[in-house]
């Protein structure tokens with residue numbers, strides 16, 4: 001017969017006093033224009049989410065930050081166009097930032113699933129987010145740009161660089177789409 005004495009050790013983690021950031025409250029973003037019906041879908045609350053193409057909420061990238069695959073794996077001609085546009089915008093004191101670019105199919109699927117949750121059905125979600133099979137982000141042929149001033153600058157000037165807004169309900173989403181010097185008519189949404 002064997003007697004076993006078990007001992008439970010309870011480790012109590014000592015509280016560590018942390019010096020917390022005394023950052024002030026960020027200034028409120030500009031009031032969205034009436035042409036902005038919805039915010040883009042973002043996965044911003046999953047700190048452990050490492051799927052390709054994800055950026056933490058509030059984090060943006062420079063169009064020249066090619067070390068990040070979100071930027072670096074964009075289609076080369078789109079990347080060049082965005083960089084040239086960013087240089088020209090900077091001359092107008094507009095800081096052009098990328099909030100999303102290249103995405104894996106898995107990340108796009110998660111965005112689509114979130115869209116279904118937010119909008120209530122697959123059909124409704126298709127108006128706001130593309131399925132992985134059709135998303136130009138998955139092929140590196142689309143970028144999402146911020147802030148709103150940069151979107152508005154690019155809507156006015158993007159065709160010089162081959163860049164066009166594609167969907168009426170996504171002022172932040174741009175693709176190379178110029179034909180004969182002009183952008184095509186806006187499609188109402190990603191489903192239209």
Ligand SMILES: [Zn+2]
Nearest residue numbers: 142143144173
């Ligand atoms: Zn987009």
